[in-house]
Amino acid sequence: MTALELPAVALTKENVKEDPEIWAKLERAEYRLVYASPEILLNSKSPFKKIMTGENKFRDHLAAIAMDEAHSVWSNGEFRKEYNKIGAIRAYFPKVPWVALSATFPPHLMSFCQKVCNMTIPSDVVTCAGRRTNINIIVIEKPAGKTIRPLLDLIPDDLEHTGLIPKTLIFVDSCKSARRLAQRMRKRLRQILPSFNSENAIRTYYSTIDNRKKQETYNLLKISEARLVFCTDSMSLGVNIPDVARVIQWGVTKKVDMNSLVQRIGRAARNQEIQGLAVVYAPKSLLRPVPKHSAAEWTTNPPPVTFDDPDGELWEDEDDPAPVKHRDLACFSLPVTQDLQEKVDQFQRHMYRKAKASKDGVVNTVGPRKATDTIDPALLWFLNTVGCRHRCILSYLKYPDVFDDSNQKSWCCDNCAFGKNLDPQTTNTEGFSVQSSYAFASGSTLPSSKVGPARPDNPRRPITATTSSLLHEDVKAWRKGLFDKLVSRRVISRALNEVIVLPDDLIAKVVTAFPRIHHPSDLADTLQSAKFDIKCSLLREKDVVDLFGILQWRVERESRPAALPHPPPSNGTAQTTQASVLPLPVSDHSPTISDTQSATALIQQSLPRSTIRERKRRAEQIEGGKKKRRQPLAEVRASSQRNNQYPERPNSSVCKVTPVSRRQADGGKSVNKLAGKTITSLPTSEIHSSCSLSGGSQRHLRYAGCDIAKVSNELRSKEGKRIIKASQKLIDGKGD
Amino acid sequence: MAVLSKPAVPKGSRWVHLDYGSAMTLHQATETVIENVNGLLKCRLRDWQARAVQSLLGKRDVFVKAGTGSGKSAVFQSMIAAKENGVVLVIAPLKSLMDDQVPLSSLDLC
DSSP: OOOOOOOEEEEOHHHHHHOTTHHHHHHTTOOSEEEEOHHHHHSTTOTHHHHHHSOOHHHHHEEEEEETTTTHHHHHTTTOGGGGGHHHHHHHOTTSOEEEEESOOOHHHHHHHHHHTTOOSSOEEEEOOOOOTTEEEEEEEEOSTTOOHHHHTTSOTTOOOGGGSOOEEEEOSOHHHHHHHHHHHHHHHHHHOTTSOHHHHEEEEOTTSOHHHHHHHHHHHHTTOOOEEEEOGGGSSSOOOTTOOEEEEEOOOTTOOHHHHHHHHTTSOOSTTSOEEEEEEEEGGGSOSSOOOOHHHHHHSOOOOOSOOTTOOOBOOTTSSSOBOHHHHHHTTOOOOSTTHHHHHHHHHHHHHHHHHHHHTOSOOOSSOOHHHHSOHHHHHHHHOSSOHHHHHHHHTTOTTTTOGGGOOSOOBHHHHHHTTOOTTTOEETTEEGGGSHHHHTTSSSOOTTTSOOOOSSOOOOOOHHHHHHHHHHHHHHHHHHHHHHHHTTSSOTTSOGGGTSOHHHHHHHHHHGGGOOSHHHHHHHHHHTTOOTTTSSOOHHHHHHHHHHHHHHHHHHHOTTTSSSOOOHHHHHHHHHHHTSOOOOTTOOOOHHHHHHHHHHHHHHSOHHHHHHHHHHHHHHTTTTOOOOOOHHHHHHHHHHOTTSOOOOSSSOOBOOOOOTTTOTTHHHHHHHTTSBGGGSOHHHHHHHHSSOTHHHHHHHHTTOOHHHHHHHHHTOOHHHHHHHHHHHHHTTTO | OOOOOOOOOOTTOOEEOOTTSSOEEHHHHHHHHHHHHHHHHSOOOOHHHHHHHHHHHTTOOEEEEOOTTSOSHHHHHHGGGSSTTOEEEEEOSOHHHHHHHHHHOOOOOO
């Protein structure tokens, strides 16, 4: 590489301010290469307008106008208005050829650019091989919630020198999260290696950071002092650091589209000699929840290629607010192969048309925005394809070398690694093995026996008739709960029967087979063997684990009831005994409302809190401790009602408030203050403070016999004396 | 400057007028420019880069689609050799990008 000293200038705000002569020099054509942003050229006060219109040397010597990273007209046009006026420059220099350059030029973007920049139609198109032969791509499921465990793992516990961390760019969506993550990572680095300069090893880079710091980061990256850089999109264009080993895209939101992702991935391993890695962490809601269609299946029995969903079925994951059409994701698994070329073309036409339509404002988002609207469909395709991800990128961008896989220097991408039957554990680059990829995880929908707890050798004792009927009740209550949940999320219509979740005869089968079931995956096998396809059903992995937990708890409880902690309250037991004499349900019997309501009540009252915890713990264990799931809302609600530490609703007018643990309810604190006091002796102010708190405290006081609604309503009226009187009256007279 | 005085051109080829001398075919003009660039840099333009330069010399608008890190900037940077004291205006979206390229001011062709 040779450096050529050319008089070059970048027309930035700072440079223009520093050197007032800059425009005059430009006019005299003293600079050979002039870099400028559209804003500086086209804002209303810009002297460039004079240069454009007048006769001068610059005009005579101008050989070409280049539009670098021209794909940015697409996304920038909205918030950088000058971008839409670029065509004006062209109009003033009609004879100067115009070159638009980009690595990411899908056809729709090219025609858009042609229009915006006033380029001649037709223009020449020069393409070269776009394949990054020395980058491996891997897609990993981003853990739900706010955990950043995978990022923390970038700094291993036994790190001896910061230089051992591969040089990594981590792309995030906002400056704020870049700062926050960097702080957290610095803290970790200081814990492990206190003697190293964590400020230099971990950097941030985003547009609003000041220039000196930017330059510093850039230099530190060049001299390999900076190892982890948290950056936003401003790092993704033109930055040329040859030896970046890894690029990590942390999370996929609507702010990222296929073009920017490809640009970001392109920052890795600019030096062709080294091997780079690109990691994309995508939320589960954007990844297909079921095993993918194999490439073979796509030829024999392809899912429909469509973006339109007339039913408007939504599949919302509660861990992620962005709703995703479950059915749609199926068609995004399309692999790019020579056999399926026709299908790929059809698919891409949809994609380009959709993108174009969104730009033209044809598709306007009325009503709830769906992830398929907000997330670039090409990106969904990239995440969910079962074929090579490199091919997917190249095919989308219409590069000629889509099928030149042989140039790829390493294992290419996670899907390819599986296609080639490479050992997922040993196939790795820069500390990321294919085993962690989603392609590997989705190969087995349910936790395999390898990662779960060891199975007992002996089968359980056979189930008695009483337990069997209880199991039926439990499962039906659970089914009802799940059905309601799905209805409330508008996944299914209320008009349907709960049987759609799990048929009655299957429940009977599961209950009879339960002595042989020791693990959620066994349960799944049992369901599968009964020709119940879990993949196509409404059940998710989590639900099966849940179901297993319920069954197991009941069986354990029935086998040794005394050993279990927190026996259910007395009236609960009464109900249980009542329930146990219910006849065994017949297979085609569909439960009536009252039936299921009582069952729900039953399960809510009889399941102790410890079971929930146990179940959750087990689920976590099964999932290899990777995903820490939030407790579903319904369960939380149920658990607080089930809690045995709550006193029974008293019959007498005096009751004691028992202390609550902090985890139990959000308002626990204030109730703890009241602990041990009898309710009648409480001053009103204390009741006020606890009543004005929602949730737990109120529920607690309700258990203690207060009519919270009345009390808090009265309190809200802010009429001091009346409040005191009313609440005292309430407290005194709460017995009636 | 190398001026090719005896153009033996196939039928239908376009004629380009460069500042360096008499009219010549597009192909020859490109050769000239590339020679120029090569002479300056002791480095060769790749085929696709030369192809893009050729189109530009023919006063045609060009889209260049090339992978990240493949040397796109060489295309417009070599256009400064298309004229005597040729100037190229580069419109780039980001400040960081410009800051990066200007202090280096290098033609990365290899």
